[in-house]
Amino acid sequence: xxxxxxSGSGLVKPSQTLSLTCAVSGGSIxxxxxxxxxxxxxPGKGLEWIGYIYHSGSTYYNPSLKSRVTISVxxxxxxxxxxxxxxxxxxxxxxxxxxEVENYFDYWGQGTLVTVSS
Amino acid sequence: SYVLTQPPxxxxxxxxxxxxxxxxxxxxxxxxxxxxxxxxxxxxxxVYDDSDRPSGIPERFSGSNSGNTATLTISRVEAGDEADYYxxxxxxxxxxxxxxxxxxxxxxx
Numbered sequence: 337x338x339x340x341x342x343s344g345s346g347l348v349k350p351s352q353t354l355s356l357t358c359a360v361s362g363g364s365i366x367x368x369x370x371x372x373x374x375x376x377x378x379p380g381k382g383l384e385w386i387g388y389i390y391h392s393g394s395t396y397y398n399p400s401l402k403s404r405v406t407i408s409v410x411x412x413x414x415x416x417x418x419x420x421x422x423x424x425x426x427x428x429x430x431x432x433x434x435x436e437v438e439n440y441f442d443y444w445g446q447g448t449l450v451t452v453s454s
Numbered sequence: 455s456y457v458l459t460q461p462p463x464x465x466x467x468x469x470x471x472x473x474x475x476x477x478x479x480x481x482x483x484x485x486x487x488x489x490x491x492x493x494x495x496x497x498x499x500x501v502y503d504d505s506d507r508p509s510g511i512p513e514r515f516s517g518s519n520s521g522n523t524a525t526l527t528i529s530r531v532e533a534g535d536e537a538d539y540y541x542x543x544x545x546x547x548x549x550x551x552x553x554x555x556x557x558x559x560x561x562x563x
Contacts, residue, residue, distance in 0.1 A: 382555075382557045383497065383540055383557075385550070432496055432497075438503070439543075439551075440544075442499055446495075
């Protein structure tokens with residue numbers, strides 16, 4: 337059974353960089369046919385797709401966040417990561433990592449709350 | 455970018471049928487996926503490709519899609535079905551391809 341687990345800083349100061357990692361177990365991140373996404377959900381609000389990465393390293397980002405987002409993959413550790421720079425209070429959210437197959441998300445991490453506050 | 459509109463809330467009595475709509479321009483030409491999210495938990499895929507169910511999802515969950523509206527139907531509603539439900543599509547013509555609906559809170563009376 338595939339499992340995804342987010343980790344990283346739960347509190348980030350405004351203007352700093354948010355960093356999260358998603359560890360994948362029960363399967364290889366290098367398996368073909370999948371992409372690996374980050375999705376976020378502000379408190380009490382809906383879901384917003386942030387971006388994805390393929391095992392090859394190719395990425396695609398939400399245009400509204402593109403200038404601040406970097407997603408990378410570490411195949412040796414079977415994990416992928418998110419960096420979001422210049423954060424503001426509007427970036428406070430639960431951040432999920434998820435596997436995408438055939439344009440839908442079949443496995444999700446449990447999510448991690450990131451609060452942007454001084 | 456493509457917009458998906460859902461009713462904010464749906465209320466249903468136990469044992470009855472809940473229908474959750476997802477509206478979008480010519481959504482019938484796209485594949486629609488549905489997620490269930492209970493409080494404090496990650497979303498769970500309950501229907502994909504309009505009407506297919508992942509392994510482990512009860513047959514009570516079904517989906518349809520035509521014209522400008524997709525529908526998730528929950529038959530014989532149980533208390534455990536109380537959750538937020540989100541539709542999602544992949545819009546190939548958009549620079550923001552993964553689009554989620556606004557979400558619907560299902561309340562079991």
